[in-house]
Amino acid sequence: MQIHDLPYPDPGVPDARSGPRFLWWLGRNQLGGQARSLAWGLLHFLSVCGLPFCVGLAVQAVVDRSGARLALTGGLLLVCGAGIALGDTMLHRTAVTNWITAAARVQQLLARRTAHLGSALTRRVAAGEVVAVSTGDVEKIGWFVEAVSRFGAAAVTVVAVCAGLVVYQPALGVVVAVGVPVLVLAVLPLLPRATRRADIQREKAGRATELASDTVAGLRVLRGIGGEELFLDRYRRASQEVRTAAVRSARMWSLISAVQVLLPGLLMITVVWRGVQLAREGRIAIGELVTVYSAVMLLTYPLQHFQEIAMAYSFSRPSARRAARVLSLERATDFAGSREACVPVGDLYDPRTGLLAPAGRLTAVVCGNPDAAGVLAERLGGHPVEEGTSVLLGGVPLDELPLDSARTAVLVQDKDPVLLSGSLRELLDVPASDAVSAGDALAAAQCDDVLDALTQASRAGESPMDARITERGRSLSGGQRQRLALARSLITDPQVLVLDEPTSAVDSHTEARIAEELRRLRAGRTTVVFTSSPLLLDRADRVVLVHEGEVAAVGLHRELLHAEPRYRAVVTRETDDEAARHSGVSAELEEIEESA
Structure with a gap:
């Protein structure tokens, strides 16, 4: 897989049982790229470590x-130089390709899992964790996948040089062969x-x-x-x-770096x-x-990749664990369903x-x-909490339908809908039956006021439909965001709409007009509205x-307002004292009616 071939036609089915298993699965799915990177890495490292023999x-x-041997050695140095240049260039190219393709695979898997789970995802995993996995964690996972081939080439080179x-010189070679494993x-x-320490730092940073995200999102309320x-x-x-955790983590990694500088130096002193x-x-x-001296000196270069792989694994392991956790989530129902679409x-x-x-109705x-x-x-909407509680539509359990059919049949707009950034036209460009126009x-x-606000914020002469909506619609008020989300749901015109x-977040006058228009526009379609607003309840065909x-x-x-105290308590927000007085008055009226 090359970068120009991305995205993957099918990213595959990941092994999400644990973080290490997921990393292993990623590596197995990139064997061709890893093999190419390993080959170029061997050319580069062996050419570097071939220089000491040429110098000797x-x-x-x-x-x-001996002029002839000196000329031959000069030719060998040119060959090693060419191998270093070519190997380094192609190693970087293939290793970065492995990084990008691995990161792209993980992002595709996360996007597919997010679409598969829908709103059930944020009920089971924090939205911030999903964002962290799809951004920073993806880079760390790609780093480890990219470093594996370089480490493999470095390890083979070290073994080859020691052998x-x-x-070449057993008396000194044995000292090097014993000292390198110690390093x-x-x-x-x-x-x-x-x-x-690195895990603690990442946890505190998260x-x-x-x-910070919560503070920025609620800045208006906080002010x-x-x-x-x-x-x-x-x-x-x-x-x-x-900062404190980062300093403590950096101290430990600096100690590891110091050890990897000190011990090769001691080995070099011993060899000399x-x-x-x-x-x-x-x-x-x-x-x-x-x-032998030059070989030991240059061995420190491939040995640096032992530290890199250790760092890459230590940073990518928790990232892979988080990614595997998200990718292992399943819907309570089968994606394909047991019924035909x-x-x-x-x-x-x-x-x-x-x-x-x-x-x-x-x-x-x-x-x-x-x-x-x-x-x-x-x-x-087809997300049962536990087995055996599936909702029936026309007598058909929703969890037995394929996911696409269930989502086509029922659309749920939750109480905090998200508006994606982009133009209003893009916001309303959703799968729809075309029975309801955007207008x-x-x-x-x-x-109407939302369109006016977008027109004022846009360039002169620009259509309101092309006006830009900021991230999560933060430039709009809560009521404006809510109404845009409702318009987006109405455009889809699903068989069943759940609101x-x-x-x-809408004032009473606007709410009354929305109730009338909702009843008119959804005539002949099934609509379920969760609300305690009397304006909406009064226009419903049926209240439950x-x-x-x-x-x-x-x-x-x-x-229900007159006959059901529990309903009245929710809708009118009456206190316990008011409910008691209301019950007393009702009882007196009943006694008067009975005596009459």
């Missing part, structure tokens, strides 16, 4: 006054502590980033209540903790000391001593609560617990009160 031969040729020195293994006891200084102090403390003794005794030639038509029924939404649902309302809305949907959602508090996870009452708004 040249020195010995000068000592022996060559043993054959490699000496830092192993330090790696666990360095890894732990918390600081999350705190309103004068709380920006409080959150700023919290971020200062969090950033100082990150022993070599001088052997040269005085006449057991080795000057050229052989120069060769179809869009069933009929009543929407939840057997767990007993909620029935008749086909083609506007049903309003009142829940005293907003969290319970959100869970029920998600279940109506009709915007009019029904009462977005969770679609007008909670869900209390403690079960349907407690069904009827019209005005009927």
